[in-house]
Amino acid sequence: MNLCSAPSGATIAGLLFFLAPTTSALPQASVEDIFEAARAQVVRVVVTFAGEGSGPVPGEVLVQRPGSGVVITADGLILTNSHLVAEVTDADGQPSNEFWARVALPGGLPRPAQVVARNERLDLALLQIKGGLEVLTPMPLANLAGRQAGERVVAMSNSGADLDIFAGILALPTAPVTLREALLEPGEVLLSDARFHDTLDGGPLVDNQGHLLGLYNASHVSALPEGFEETEDDEEKKPDTDYAVIVSANAIRAAFPEHFAQSAEPRGSSLGLYEAVTPIAAIAPSVVSVWSAVEAPHPAQTTPTDPPARLLPEHLASGVVISAQGLVLTSSKIFADEVTTASVRDASGVSHPASLLGRSIKHQVALLQVDLPAGEVLEPARLCNSDQATVGELVAVVGRPYDGLCPSVGVLSSLDRESFIQVASWVHPGHFGGAVVDRFGRLIAIARSQPASAGDVDEKSYLGFAAPLAVVLETFAETIATTSELELVVETDDEAALSSRGALASRVVERTRASLCNVLVSRAAPTADAGFDPFASDEKVFSLHSMGSGVVIDPSGLALTNWHVVDSAMNADGSQNEDFLVEATLPGGRRFVVDVLSTSRDDDLALISLRLSEGDAVVPVVLGDSDALAVGEPVFAIGNPHGLANSVSAGVISCKDQDVMIRGRLRKYFGLLQTDAAINPGNSGGALLDSEGRLVGINSAGRSGAGLAIPVARARAVFRDKLLSTEKLRTVYLGFEVSDESGALLVTRVHADSPASRAALEVGDEVLALDGEELGSAIRFAQALRSLVASGGVSLQCLRAGRQLDLTLKPQSYAAWRVYLQSGIEVSEVDYGEETVLVRDAGIMLHRAYSGDETALPKVLMAGALRVERTRSLEPGAEHPVHPGDLLLGLVSLHRGATADSQQLVRFEKAADLFASLTPLATRDGAWCSLMLLRDGKIVRTSVFVRRPPRK
Numbered sequence: 028m029n030l031c032s033a034p035s036g037a038t039i040a041g042l043l044f045f046l047a048p049t050t051s052a053l054p055q056a057s058v059e060d061i062f063e064a065a066r067a068q069v070v071r072v073v074v075t076f077a078g079e080g081s082g083p084v085p086g087e088v089l090v091q092r093p094g095s096g097v098v099i100t101a102d103g104l105i106l107t108n109s110h111l112v113a114e115v116t117d118a119d120g121q122p123s124n125e126f127w128a129r130v131a132l133p134g135g136l137p138r139p140a141q142v143v144a145r146n147e148r149l150d151l152a153l154l155q156i157k158g159g160l161e162v163l164t165p166m167p168l169a170n171l172a173g174r175q176a177g178e179r180v181v182a183m184s185n186s187g188a189d190l191d192i193f194a195g196i197l198a199l200p201t202a203p204v205t206l207r208e209a210l211l212e213p214g215e216v217l218l219s220d221a222r223f224h225d226t227l228d229g230g231p232l233v234d235n236q237g238h239l240l241g242l243y244n245a246s247h248v249s250a251l252p253e254g255f256e257e258t259e260d261d262e263e264k265k266p267d268t269d270y271a272v273i274v275s276a277n278a279i280r281a282a283f284p285e286h287f288a289q290s291a292e293p294r295g296s297s298l299g300l301y302e303a304v305t306p307i308a309a310i311a312p313s314v315v316s317v318w319s320a321v322e323a324p325h326p327a328q329t330t331p332t333d334p335p336a337r338l339l340p341e342h343l344a345s346g347v348v349i350s351a352q353g354l355v356l357t358s359s360k361i362f363a364d365e366v367t368t369a370s371v372r373d374a375s376g377v378s379h380p381a382s383l384l385g386r387s388i389k390h391q392v393a394l395l396q397v398d399l400p401a402g403e404v405l406e407p408a409r410l411c412n413s414d415q416a417t418v419g420e421l422v423a424v425v426g427r428p429y430d431g432l433c434p435s436v437g438v439l440s441s442l443d444r445e446s447f448i449q450v451a452s453w454v455h456p457g458h459f460g461g462a463v464v465d466r467f468g469r470l471i472a473i474a475r476s477q478p479a480s481a482g483d484v485d486e487k488s489y490l491g492f493a494a495p496l497a498v499v500l501e502t503f504a505e506t507i508a509t510t511s512e513l514e515l516v517v518e519t520d521d522e523a524a525l526s527s528r529g530a531l532a533s534r535v536v537e538r539t540r541a542s543l544c545n546v547l548v549s550r551a552a553p554t555a556d557a558g559f560d561p562f563a564s565d566e567k568v569f570s571l572h573s574m575g576s577g578v579v580i581d582p583s584g585l586a587l588t589n590w591h592v593v594d595s596a597m598n599a600d601g602s603q604n605e606d607f608l609v610e611a612t613l614p615g616g617r618r619f620v621v622d623v624l625s626t627s628r629d630d631d632l633a634l635i636s637l638r639l640s641e642g643d644a645v646v647p648v649v650l651g652d653s654d655a656l657a658v659g660e661p662v663f664a665i666g667n668p669h670g671l672a673n674s675v676s677a678g679v680i681s682c683k684d685q686d687v688m689i690r691g692r693l694r695k696y697f698g699l700l701q702t703d704a705a706i707n708p709g710n711s712g713g714a715l716l717d718s719e720g721r722l723v724g725i726n727s728a729g730r731s732g733a734g735l736a737i738p739v740a741r742a743r744a745v746f747r748d749k750l751l752s753t754e755k756l757r758t759v760y761l762g763f764e765v766s767d768e769s770g771a772l773l774v775t776r777v778h779a780d781s782p783a784s785r786a787a788l789e790v791g792d793e794v795l796a797l798d799g800e801e802l803g804s805a806i807r808f809a810q811a812l813r814s815l816v817a818s819g820g821v822s823l824q825c826l827r828a829g830r831q832l833d834l835t836l837k838p839q840s841y842a843a844w845r846v847y848l849q850s851g852i853e854v855s856e857v858d859y860g861e862e863t864v865l866v867r868d869a870g871i872m873l874h875r876a877y878s879g880d881e882t883a884l885p886k887v888l889m890a891g892a893l894r895v896e897r898t899r900s901l902e903p904g905a906e907h908p909v910h911p912g913d914l915l916l917g918l919v920s921l922h923r924g925a926t927a928d929s930q931q932l933v934r935f936e937k938a939a940d941l942f943a944s945l946t947p948l949a950t951r952d953g954a955w956c957s958l959m960l961l962r963d964g965k966i967v968r969t970s971v972f973v974r975r976p977p978r979k
Contacts, residue, residue, distance in 0.1 A: 058659030058679050061181050062192055064237045068166040071131040071185040072096040072107045072140075072154070072229055074114050087127070090114070095184040095230035096130065096154065097239060098163045103156035104286065105130055106279065107229045108244050109145050110207070112152055116142050130156050131187060132163075146282040148209045149274050150244055153283060166231060168287050169238035169276045174199065176311075176434045177303035177423070181659075182221040182243055184230035191230075191682045192659055193703040193733070195221025196303050197240070201431030202328035206272045207246050210331055215278035217241045218334055220435040220453045222489070222703050222733055223248055223271035232273050241273035247332070270334055303436045306423040309468025310347075313408035314427040314461055316372040317346040317357040317381075317395070325370045325378055329429050336426070336433050336457035345426035345433075345461030346371060346395070347470060350511055351404040353379070353397030356473050356499060358460030359386040362393055371397050373405055376430060385506045390447075390494040391459070391475040394503045396510060408462060411469035412519045413495040418442055419532030419663075419675050424452050424474055424491065426461030433457040438532045440490060441674035447492050448472045451676030451705050454491020463493040469518060471496050489676070489705035532677045535663050538720035542648035543665055544577045544611040546588050546621070546635070546712060548596050551606040569608045572596075576666035576713030577611060577635060578722060579645050580746075581806055584619070584637035586611065587742060588712030589727055590626045593633050597623060600943065601757060611637050613645065624813075625755035627745055631696060631727050631737065633712075634750040648714060651721030653700065653738035656680050664704040664726055664734060666713025678704030678734075687728075687735060699735045700724050706734025751809045753841065758812035760844035761821075761836050763788055767805045774825070780899070782836040786823070793826040817843065817856075842942035848976035849949040850956075851901050852909050854893040854938055865914075866892050869961045870934070873916040876959065876966040877932045891936040892916055892961075901953075901972055908969045914961040918944055949975045 072094040075087035096107035114126035122141060129137030138160075144153040178197040183190050198218035203210050217240060219232060228245035247270050280287045318325040320342035329336040346357035355371055362369075362383060372378040379397045386393035397405065419438055426433040437452025450463060454474055463472035472493035500507070500515065507515065549569035575592030579585070596607035603609070609621040619637040626633040637645065656662075657680065664676045681701040688695045702715065706729030715724030715736040724736030753760050762781020765772050774792045777783050794802055797811045798821045815821055817840035825832050839847070840856075847853045859866040870889035875881055893915040898907040909915075917934040935941045948954040953974030960967050 058181055058192065058194055058661075059657045060659075061233060061235070061237045062183075062190060062657070062659040064164075065166070065183055065231070065233065066133050066190060067164045068098045069183050069185045069190055069230060070096050070098060070105060070133070071137070071187050072105065072111050073129045073131065073137055074112060074126050075129055075137075076114075076126050087129075090126075093184065093186070093226040093228050093245070095228065095243075097231045097242065098165050099153075099168070099239075099286065100165050101162045103130075103140075103160045103163055104143075105140065105154040105156065106242060107152055107154060108242065108246075109147060109150045109152040110246060111229050112142055112154065116145075120145070128154055130154060131185070133185075144283060144286075149211070149215070149278055149282050150207055150209075150246065151242065151274065151279065151282055153286065166233070167238045168280060169234055169236075169240045171240070171275060171277050174240075175304050175308065176432055177305075177307040177436065179235050179303060180219050180221060180232050180240060182219065182223075182227055182230060182232050184227040184243070186226060186682070189682055189684075190658065191226060191701065192679065193222040193224075193227070193681055194659075194679045195219045195703075196434060196436045197234075198434055199431070200334055202334070202429065203331045204272060204334045205247075205331040206244060206274070211272070211274070211278070215275055216334070217273040217275045219271075219273065224733065227271070239276055239279075241275045242279065244272040244274060247272065270332075272334070303421075303423060303434075306421075306464045306466050306468035307425055307432070307434045307436075310408055310423070310425050310462045310464045310470065311427075311432055312374045312406040313348045313470075314374065314425050314432065315346045315348060315355060315405075316427050316429060317344050317355070317361065317460060318342055318370040318372070319344075319361040319363075319366050319368075321368050321370050321380070325372055326428075327372075327430050335455065336428050336431075337455035339428050339456050343428050344459050345428050345457070345474070347460075347462045347473065348373075348397075348405045348407045349410060349470070350407050350515060352511060353381070353395075353399045353405055354384075354407075354507065354511055354515075355381065355395040355397055356460070357393050357395060358473075358475065359388060359391050359393040360459065360476070362386055369395060371395065372430075374427070384510060385503055387494075387499070387502045390473075390499060390502060392473050392494050392499050392502070393460075394506060408464075408470040409468065410496060410500075410515060410517045411465055411467075411471050412517050413448070413471040413497045415520055416442060416448065416465070416471050416495070417533045419534070419536045419677075421466040421532075422450055422452065422471070423464050423466075423468075424450060424454050424458050424461065424493075425464065426458035426474065428457050433461070437489070438675060438677045440676055442495075445498065447475070447478050448495050449674055450474075450491045450493060451489060451674075452491055453489050454493075458491070473499055490674075532663055532675055535716055535718065535720045536665065536675050539648055539665070539714065539716060539722075540614050541646040542579045543714055544579060544586060544613050544637070546575045546577045546592055547571060547610045547612065548573045548575075548593060549608040549610070550595075551608070567606070567608075572607070575711045576726065578712070578714045578725065579613075579637075579647050580650075581647050582645060583806070583810065584639045584643075584645055585624075585806065586621075586635050586637060587725055587746065588633050588635055589725065590628050590631045590633045592712045593623050593626065593635065594628075597626060600946065601626065601755070609635070611635070617643075619643075625750045625752075625757075627749045627755065630741070630745045630749070632725065632742060632745050632750065634746065634755075648722045649720065650739055650743070651717050651719070651723040653723045653740045656683065656700070656717070656723055656738075658682055661718050662702050662704055662723065663716045663718075664702065664706050664710055664713065664736070665716060666706075666710030666726055674710070676705040676710075678702050681733065683738075685735065696727070696735075696737075698738065698741060699727065700738050702734050702736065704734055705729065706736070710734070747805060751805055753812065753844070756809060756813065757841040758809070759815045759817045759838035759840060761812070761823075761838055765794055765805055765808055767803070772802050772804060772808060782838060786834045786836045788823070788825070788834060788836075789827065791827070792832070794823065795826060795831070796822075796824040798822055840938050842938040845976075846938060846942050846945060849942075849945050850971055850973045851899040851907055852915070852971070853896045853898070854915060854941065855896050856938055857892045857894050857914070859888070859890050866890075869914055869916055872961065872966050873932075873934070873959060877917075877919065889916075889934055889936055893935050893938060893941060895960075901974055908971060909958070909960065910962065912962075913967075915941060915958060916961055916966075917959050918957060919959070920944070945973050949973045951975050 074090040078088040094111040096105040131137040139157040140154040344358040381395040440449040440451040458474040550572040551567040577586040577588035762778040763783035764776040820835040874885040895913040
C-alpha cells in the first residue's frame with residue numbers, strides 16, 4: 028500500500044494540513060507569517076458624522092458596525108465593500124456633507140478618505156486616503172488560475188485593536204450566487220468553510236502566500252445580538268439563507284482594471300498545495316448526487332441564495348460509490364417507506380437509475396445498486412478500516428448534492444465506534460450521505476445528521492457526525508455479499524502506516540488526555556411526602572443535570588473548570604449545595620466525587636478537587652505561556668461537548684485580548700483568547716492546548732465556530748490571588764497571604780488586626796510548616812488550611828533572617844471572620860455540650876423575650892450561642908453598641924407575604940447563622956440590623972450597623 032506521508036520538517040498550520048510533496052520553489056507561509064504580513068495591509072473602515080461622542084476622532088461619532096478594507100497601492104488606495112461607505116456619497120456620487128469615510132491604519136487614528144470608485148453590482152468601493160502618508164505595503168492580488176478545492180485559506184478582518192483571523196479551505200462554486208440585488212456568476216465568487224461572521228465584512232480572504240483571493244462580503248450573514256453566546260430565540264430569528272460571499276480576485280480585477288495588473292505573481296501548477304487538496308481530489312470522482320423523487324427532474328444547481336448547498340430539497344442527498352459495479356452508500360433520510368428507486372448522478376454529470384437494497388434508520392445510511400449500462404463502471408472510493416481511526420487525525424467531509432463539490436476540512440473529534448464518529452468540521456445537510464475521508468482520501472465514514480444521543484446540535488457549531496464505515500458495512504454485509512460479485516477491499520494499516528496517519532492533533536490528544544476530565548453535575552430528585560414509612564431510605568437519587576469539562580493541575584487532584592459549569596451546584600454563600608452531586612471522570616472510566624472548593628464568577632473559573640483514594644494517581648497538565656501565543660498559531664480545544672469525552676477540535680488563535688459580554692453572564696470578561704476551533708456546550712472548562720500539548724487557555728464560551736478561552740496566564744493569577752484565598756475557599760482565617768513564585772513559600776501580606784498580626788508574623792517570613800505539616804507551595808498551604816478548625820491555637824513554623832520561629836495563631840472560622848469585617852464584632856462559638864447551663868438558660872430567656880410569655884419554653888433548646896470577644900466600630904470615633912462578653916443569641920426576621928407579613932426568630936447557634944443573617948444587609952452603603960443579646964443576665968435589643976467590606 029502506497030501511503031502518502033507528510034514530508035520531514037513540514038509545517039502544520041491552520042487546520043493542521045500536511046504539506047503535500049512538491050517541487051515548487053515558491054515558499055509556504057504559516058498562518059502566523061500571513062498574519063504578520065497582513066497587519067500592515069488590512070485596515071479598519073468606518074463612517075463618522077458630526078457630534079460629541081467618545082470615538083477616536085474629536086467632534087465625530089462613529090457609525091457602529093464592523094468594517095474592514097485592504098491596502099492595494101503604496102499611496103493609500105483601499106479596497107472595501109461599497110455598502111460599508113454608502114452614506115459618504117449622495118445618489119449622484121458626490122461627497123456627503125453629513126457623513127465622512129475614515130480609514131484606520133494599524134496602530135493609528137482614523138484618517139480621512141474619499142470614495143474614488145464604486146462597483147455597485149459587486150458591492151465594491153475604492154477609497155483614497157487623504158493627506159501626507161508614509162509608503163504603505165499593498166496586498167498582492169492573487170492569480171486564481173489552477174486553484175483547487177481544499178487549498179488552505181485565511182479570512183481576516185480589522186476590528187480596530189488588531190486583526191481577527193479564521194482559517195479554512197477554498198471551495199469553488201458551480202452555480203450563480205446572489206449578492207444583495209445582483210446575481211454573480213461562479214467565476215466571480217469564491218466559497219470557504221472558514222467561519223463566517225458579520226465582523227469579517229470587507230476583510231480579505233488570502234492564500235498561503237498572503238495574496239488576496241477575494242473580498243469578504245457579509246451582506247447575507249446575520250449579525251448576532253449583543254452577547255457572544257446564541258440563544259434559542261436568536262436561532263429562530265436567523266434567516267435560512269445565512270451565507271457569506273467572497274468576491275473573487277478575478278471579479279475585483281475586472282471591476283477596476285486600471286488599478287490592478289493581470290496578476291500579482293505568476294502561478295503555475297507546481298505550487299505546493301496543502302494536503303487538504305489531496306483527499307478531496309482523491310474522493311471527488313466517487314462522490315455522487317442521489318435523488319429519490321424520480322418522477323421529478325434531478326436538481327443540478329443550488330439556488331443563488333444558498334451557495335453552501337445546505338438547504339436541500341427533502342429528496343436530495345450526497346452519496347459515495349463503494350464498488351465499480353455500482354454499489355452506493357447514501358443518506359436513508361431521503362427514502363420514505365414506499366420509495367425503492369432513485370436517480371444517481373455521477374461525478375461526470377451522467378444520471379443512472381438505482382434501486383434501494385437496504386437502509387439503516389439507526390445509522391441514517393442507505394445502500395443502493397446503480398443500474399449501469401453493460402461494460403460501464405463507476406470509480407469507487409478507497410475504503411479504510413474505520414476501527415483504526417484516531418481522534419485528532421485530519422479528515423475531509425465531501426458532499427455532492429448538486430453538480431459541484433461541497434468540501435469541508437477538520438479533525439476527527441471523538442469516536443463511538445459502534446454508533447457514530449464526531450468531526451470538528453462544518454457538516455450540513457449538503458454533506459449528508461457524503462464521504463468522510465482520511466488525509467489520503469480513503470473513506471472512513473458516511474456523513475449524517477446528529478444522533479438523538481448527542482442532543483440538539485446546531486450545524487454551525489462546527490461539530491458534525493458520521494456513521495463509521497465498519498459499522499455500515501457490517502450492517503449491510505449480507506446484502507452486499509449476495510448482490511456484489513466482487514468482495515469489497517477494506518484497507519487496514521500496519522503500525523508504520525498508522526503512525527504516519529497521526530496528525531499533530533492526535534499526538535496532542537494522546538500527550539494530554541490523562542489530564543483532562545469530564546465534569547458531571549447531578550441533581551437529587553425531589554422526594555414526595557408519602558407519610559410514615561419505616562422502610563424508606565434517606566439515600567438521594569441523583570440524575571444528570573449538566574456537564575462540562577475540567578483540567579487537572581495538581582497531583583493531589585485539584586482541577587480547574589468554569590464557574591458556570593458548577594454554578595448550579597452552589598449556594599449563594601459559595602458553599603456546595605447538598606442537593607447536587609458533582610463528579611469527574613478520567614480516561615479509562617475512572618470516576619471521582621468532586622468537591623467545589625472555590626469559584627470566581629467575575630473570571631468564570633472554579634477550583635475543584637477530585638476525592639482520590641489511597642493509590643489513586645492523576646497527571647497534571649503542563650502549563651504553557653498564553654502571553655507568547657501568536658495570532659494564527661495552531662491550538663486545540665479539548666473537552667466534553669454533548670457528552671462525548673475528550674472530543675477535540677482544531678484551529679488557530681483568531682485574536683487576543685478580547686473584551687466580550689457573554690450572554691447569560693453578569694459581567695463583561697476581559698482579555699480573552701478567540702479561536703476558530705469549535706467550542707461548544709460541554710467544552711466549557713476544558714483545555715485549549717498549543718501544539719506541544721501545553722495548556723494555554725480554559726475554554727469558556729463559543730458560537731458559530733468561534734470560541735473564547737481564558738488565557739492560562741490569567742487563570743494562574745486568578746488561581747493564586749482568588750481561588751486559593753481564604754475568602755474563596757471559606758477555610759479558617761489566619762490573616763496572612765503567601766506566594767511560592769520565588770521557589771520558597773513567602774509571606775506577602777499580613778492583615779491588620781488579624782491572628783497573624785497578633786502573633787507577630789511579618790512580610791518576608793518563609794513559611795515552613797503549619798500545624799506540623801510541611802508545606803513548600805501555595806497549594807499545600809491552602810490544603811493545610813482546609814484541614815484546620817477554628818478552635819484553640821495552631822502552630823506555625825517560619826524562617827526569618829535565617830532564624831526559625833515557632834508562632835501560635837488562633838484561627839477564626841470563615842463565617843466569624845466575615846462577620847467581623849461586616850459588623851466589627853469578633854465572636855467565638857459557645858457549644859451547648861461545654862457550657863450547658865449558660866446556653867440553655869440563654870435560649871429560654873431569648874424565647875420568652877421574643878414570645879412575650881414569661882413562662883414559655885422553646886420546643887427545641889439552642890445547640891450553641893456566640894460570645895463576643897472584641898469589637899471595633901465601623902464609624903471612626905463612634906462606640907460600638909455590642910460589648911465584649913455579650914452573648915449574641917438571635918434576631919427577629921420579617922417575612923413579607925402576598926397577603927400578610929410574618930415574623931420569625933432566627934437563633935445564632937453558629938457563626939454561620941449570624942453571617943447568613945448579616946450578609947443580605949451588608950451592602951456597599953450599609954444598613955442597620957437589630958440583634959438580641961444576653962448582657963448582665965438580661966436580654967438586650969440593640970441595633971448594629973453592617974456594611975460590605977471593601978474589596979482588596
